[in-house]
Amino acid sequence: MFATVSRVHNLPRYRQIIAVFVRHGFGSMLEQMGVDRALLAPVHFFRKDKDWERLTPAQHFRLALEELGPTFIKLGQILSTRPDILPPDFIKELSKLQDSAPPVPWEDIEEQLKSAWSQSPDALFSYIEHEPLATASLAQVHAAQLRSSGQMVVIKVQRPDIWPIIRSDLAVLEDLATLAQYTSLGEFYNPIDVVSEFSFTLQNELNYLREGRNADRFRRNFVEEPYLYIPKVYWAYTTRNVLVLERIQGIKIDDVERMRDAGLRPDVVALNAARIIIKEVLEDGFFHADPHPGNFFVLPGNMIGAVDFGMVGHLFDSDRLNLVRLYIAAVRMDAEAIVEQLIRMGAAVARVDRPALKRDIGRLLEKYYGSPLKDIRAQEVVSDILPIAWRHHLNFPPDLWLLGKTLAMMEGVGLQLDPEFDIFAVSKPYVERLSREVWSPLVWGPTLLDFVMAWGDVMAIAPKVGAKLLYELESGELPLDLKMDMQKPALETLDRALTRLSVSVLTAAFILALAFLIPRASVSPIITALIAVGFLLSAGLGVWFLISVLRRV
Secondary structure, eight states: OHHHIIIIIOHHHHHHHHHHHHHTTOHHHHHHHTHHHHHTSOGGGSOOOTTGGGSOHHHHHHHHHHHHOHHHHHHHHHHTTOTTTSOHHHHHHHTTOOOOOOOOOHHHHHHHHHHHHTSOGGGTEEEEOSSOSEEOSSEEEEEEEETTTOOEEEEEEEOTTHHHHHHHHHHHHHHHHHHHTTSTHHHHOOHHHHHHHHHHHHHHHTOHHHHHHHHHHHHHHTTTOTTEEOOOBOGGGOOSSEEEEEOOOOEETTOHHHHHHTTOOHHHHHHHHHHHHHIIIIIISEEESOOOGGGEEEEGGGEEEEOOOSSEEEOOHHHHHHHHHHHHHHHTTOHHHHHHHHHHHTSSOTTSOHHHHHHHHHHHHHHHTTOOGGGOOHHHHHHHHHHHHHHHTOOOOHHHHHHHHHHHHHHHHHHHHOTTOOHHHHHHHHHHHHHHHHTOHHHHHHHHHHHHHHHHHHHHHHHHHHHHHHHHHHHTSSOOOOOHHHHHHHHHHHHHHHHHHHHHHHHHHHHHHHHHHGGGTTSOHHHHHHHHHHHHHHHHHHHHHHHHHHHHO
16 A cells, blocks of 8 residues: 555655665665666666765765655664664664754644644643753654643654654655565565564554553553652643653763762662663563663662653563573573574574574674673673674564663663673673573473373364274275284384373373472462372373383383
């Protein structure tokens, strides 16, 4: 649908985008994609910048995105977290993208607010500052005071008419992705999926109801932690394109001198910042993915106040456990185990050049071998991983790449606050606890339960299938050509195999039962006795199974 819109209804914007990329030296790539046919004009029709050689391709790519406006700036910010798609020099350059724009006149913002609330802002607020506190390509923020309670708040309001621009640009991007899908780019990446994911992320970020729910979720997650403050969301005034939050007034987290003048301790603030990100990642699986200094303020008592919850990351339990398994393999300096874990995670395809990947990972491990954790910087580790990810097309879930960037940014803030800051030391207790969870029955128990249930389904249909098979054999409907002297040994072998399978399933069932009963062992003597009996039975079956296997060796 977007492709049709972009070609028929938005050809001027389509040509403008192509002209910008051609001017920055990307014409040959566009011709390879067949853009000239889509434009109804050859790509060389557009003028290339005569002085483009003075800048690197990565610099030109960043400048092109900035020139094309909000949609493409956001695309660049997303791509800066995807080293599986772009080489390291592009990733580094895109990290410099600045999302800024001139302010929208107050009269236009006022009309936007009237449309959202169906009444004049003066009826709801004692005053609203006409000069914005901050401006960006998608929205701007104004300070205000609620008329009902006198509470100081901030109003985040989308720029008027931003949606038509976003829809048009997404249409063009989808069209370009479709063209790229059938080129060499499509052999290693899926451009359509990349654009689809970007579209989903951008539209979520433009939904301020979702951003408000993100803020509430962070507040619930940290309700018992005194070192993070999340502002209140005023839902009575919040809509899809207007967000009203309690105003936080503090010191920017990177302003060390002002902190010291106010009697605050930068080293404690750095520790609190590390605790926040580690809890978000290793406990909650839900983290603030835009931790630049402008989004965090230091409040009295070395407390940190956070704002801007539009960009967040999610980690499933499996993601966190996979990270711990990679960490354990890295600590053991086992490059082969890391490669196997990457393949199990789906980060590396099965056809990956394993010796080459193992060699690159081995060199990375050797670089840090023997170094104390306090001398290792997360930002440096991430930078070292980027070329390996690009070379071997490692395809981690996007939120894991986002996590790497988040950790590096947070560590950079921490080092500004405290030169001795060590994020690994703070994370060590959390990692150790998760390492124990890897071996916990509560973690592998559900997987084992699925395995047992699957075999249970097989056992349930086996009699029906077996009866049908015997009937077809007896009636001659299923021809079977076996030599008589081979039938008996084959049947004996099959019988032994089925016996071992049955024993292994029963043993697994007993182990699974123990996994659920162990946490309840202190409830009653009956459960304790059941655990003891189950342990003896599973141990006996396991020993019998081991002996039968050894006898066959």
